[in-house]
Amino acid sequence: MADRAINTVAIVGLGLIGGSFGLALRKAGFEGEIVGVCAPPYAEKALEIGAISRKSDSLHEIAESADLIYLAHKVDSIISSLDVLGPIARPGCLLTDSGSTKAVITAKAAESVKFAEFVGGHPMAGKERRGIENADADLFRGRPYILTTPHSNSLVLNEFKSWLARIGAHIVSMSSREHDCAVAFTSHLPQLLSTTLASTLETHHQEAFTEVFGPGLLDMTRLALSASDLWMSILETNKEEVLGTIDAFSRVLAIVRKRLVLNELEDTFTSAAEYAKQFRK
Amino acid sequence: MADRAINTVAIVGLGLIGGSFGLALRKAGFEGEIVGVCAPPYAEKALEIGAISRKSDSLHEIAESADLIYLAHKVDSIISSLDVLGPIARPGCLLTDSGSTKAVITAKAAESVKFAEFVGGHPMAGKERRGIENADADLFRGRPYILTTPHSNSLVLNEFKSWLARIGAHIVSMSSREHDCAVAFTSHLPQLLSTTLASTLETHHQEAFTEVFGPGLLDMTRLALSASDLWMSILETNKEEVLGTIDAFSRVLAIVRKRLVLNELEDTFTSAAEYAKQFRK
Numbered sequence: 001m002a003d004r005a006i007n008t009v010a011i012v013g014l015g016l017i018g019g020s021f022g023l024a025l026r027k028a029g030f031e032g033e034i035v036g037v038c039a040p041p042y043a044e045k046a047l048e049i050g051a052i053s054r055k056s057d058s059l060h061e062i063a064e065s066a067d068l069i070y071l072a073h074k075v076d077s078i079i080s081s082l083d084v085l086g087p088i089a090r091p092g093c094l095l096t097d098s099g100s101t102k103a104v105i106t107a108k109a110a111e112s113v114k115f116a117e118f119v120g121g122h123p124m125a126g127k128e129r130r131g132i133e134n135a136d137a138d139l140f141r142g143r144p145y146i147l148t149t150p151h152s153n154s155l156v157l158n159e160f161k162s163w164l165a166r167i168g169a170h171i172v173s174m175s176s177r178e179h180d181c182a183v184a185f186t187s188h189l190p191q192l193l194s195t196t197l198a199s200t201l202e203t204h205h206q207e208a209f210t211e212v213f214g215p216g217l218l219d220m221t222r223l224a225l226s227a228s229d230l231w232m233s234i235l236e237t238n239k240e241e242v243l244g245t246i247d248a249f250s251r252v253l254a255i256v257r258k259r260l261v262l263n264e265l266e267d268t269f270t271s272a273a274e275y276a277k278q279f280r281k
Numbered sequence: 282m283a284d285r286a287i288n289t290v291a292i293v294g295l296g297l298i299g300g301s302f303g304l305a306l307r308k309a310g311f312e313g314e315i316v317g318v319c320a321p322p323y324a325e326k327a328l329e330i331g332a333i334s335r336k337s338d339s340l341h342e343i344a345e346s347a348d349l350i351y352l353a354h355k356v357d358s359i360i361s362s363l364d365v366l367g368p369i370a371r372p373g374c375l376l377t378d379s380g381s382t383k384a385v386i387t388a389k390a391a392e393s394v395k396f397a398e399f400v401g402g403h404p405m406a407g408k409e410r411r412g413i414e415n416a417d418a419d420l421f422r423g424r425p426y427i428l429t430t431p432h433s434n435s436l437v438l439n440e441f442k443s444w445l446a447r448i449g450a451h452i453v454s455m456s457s458r459e460h461d462c463a464v465a466f467t468s469h470l471p472q473l474l475s476t477t478l479a480s481t482l483e484t485h486h487q488e489a490f491t492e493v494f495g496p497g498l499l500d501m502t503r504l505a506l507s508a509s510d511l512w513m514s515i516l517e518t519n520k521e522e523v524l525g526t527i528d529a530f531s532r533v534l535a536i537v538r539k540r541l542v543l544n545e546l547e548d549t550f551t552s553a554a555e556y557a558k559q560f561r562k
Contacts, residue, residue, distance in 0.1 A: 213468065
């Protein structure tokens with residue numbers, strides 16, 4: 001077998017995504033070392049379930065040993081890690097991340113990564129429950145995995161891509177800007193609408209609310225349950241795009257309001273239903 | 282056993298709710314006749330599954346024979362049926378409905394019902410799939426069933442309430458106005474937000490959308506799939522309340538936007554999450 005470009009993997013941040021990436025690599029046949037960097041209870045758990053083979057508490061140490069460094073924590077922590085790892089990661093090492101926004105992270109990498117290579121990533125995979133205890137070797141299977149363009153043709157990047165394919169992910173390439181604009185519409189706007197809906201009901205609370213609600217309200221307020229810690233750094237690193245989607249939504253809502261006044265909403269309903277179907281094919 | 286006030290039930294409109302009401306009555310031990318009024322294929326299906334024991338195609342005929350007339354079609358059809366049934370339904374007969382708005386229906390009943398008694402109803406029960414083929418004897422079990430106030434103390438109303446209890450519904454009394462205001466926030470606003478979100482994405486469509494979406498977008502656009510026929514008469518008969526909720530939402534969205542600009546959204550997220558939890562107890 002030819003020499004491999006990736007013999008040692010380091011995963012920084014051992015939550016749902018980091019833990020699942022380790023498990024998925026093992027299931028796909030990766031036999032090298034997987035070093036985990038995270039706070040002790042999570043690293044212990046990751047070792048226990050076999051998502052990593054060794055713990056480390058030093059980014060400096062993994063910068064020396066790892067061929068692939070996978071940054072899987074929150075967006076603000078990914079940015080801080082790039083500050084440390086960027087200048088010291090070795091030539092031939094690939095740095096990548098799983099953060100939910102890409103433009104700020106990619107810009108930080110362009111500024112801080114000196115010798116290694118960087119590619120931004122965003123696995124479109126998730127679960128209602130976060131954390132290493134919900135890690136799943138099949139989390140990425142059948143799901144899109146965004147990689148930011150441009151790509152090099154380096155050995156290490158090609159090998160990373162082939163591991164992504166082997167863990168079942170469907171690689172989709174796009175620019176950081178294209179990604180951030182799309183997720184502002186498909187993820188960040190829906191999150192803010194759900195939070196705003198819950199907040200509106202809270203502001204106008206009536207006792208009757210808890211009697212007269214159905215499954216539709218549960219759907220529409222599920223995202224409002226999201227933990228704020230994850231979301232603050234997502235929204236702050238995609239602020240301009242998200243503000244744009246709020247304004248776009250407000251304009252359409254004003255049209256919907258006007259059509260409601262005129263009893264002319266039927267076509268809007270039909271067309272929105274048709275559009276919503278395409279996400280269910 | 283004492284004489285019963287309800288020996289014959291007529292169900293007008295044999296979809297999910299009408300069909301389920303018939304099945305639920307049977308399961309709870311109702312032994313009288315259940316007459317169904319609906320277009321032939323639905324009435325046939327209702328007979329076949331035992332939701333009704335006989336079909337009729339005449340509102341005049343059921344006005345003569347039924348002790349309880351249960352109007353279970355769309356809001357605009359309920360209003361038309363009240364126009365016909367109101368003047369001819371017998372003294373001692375109870376007219377009730379399952380429409381999603383109550384003020385317009387109650388006002389129509391006050392104007393048209395001459396000899397019979399009327400109470401407005403709204404079972405907070407539903408399923409993703411509509412239609413008689415999804416009728417379920419347990420649809421109402423454990424779910425709130427709104428009855429509009431004021432209530433009389435008539436035999437027939439008390440007997441109807443005791444059947445509601447026996448089919449497992451949890452009776453909640455409130456005024457039509459209180460009901461319509463509450464459902465505007467918990468049901469009609471969420472519906473319009475889902476439709477508006479799908480419509481916003483449609484307006485700003487990018488190819489990347491279908492790659493970069495997760496389960497959150499599916500939750501937030503599920504209501505957008507709703508059939509427009511049901512919704513037009515719901516929204517038209519609760520227009521003022523719904524417009525008020527759109528305006529309330531827009532004000533909160535403007536605050537959310539401002540806090541996003543200032544990186545001050547954390548408390549909003551925490552408080553909305555806490556509020557959303559109460560619907561899940």
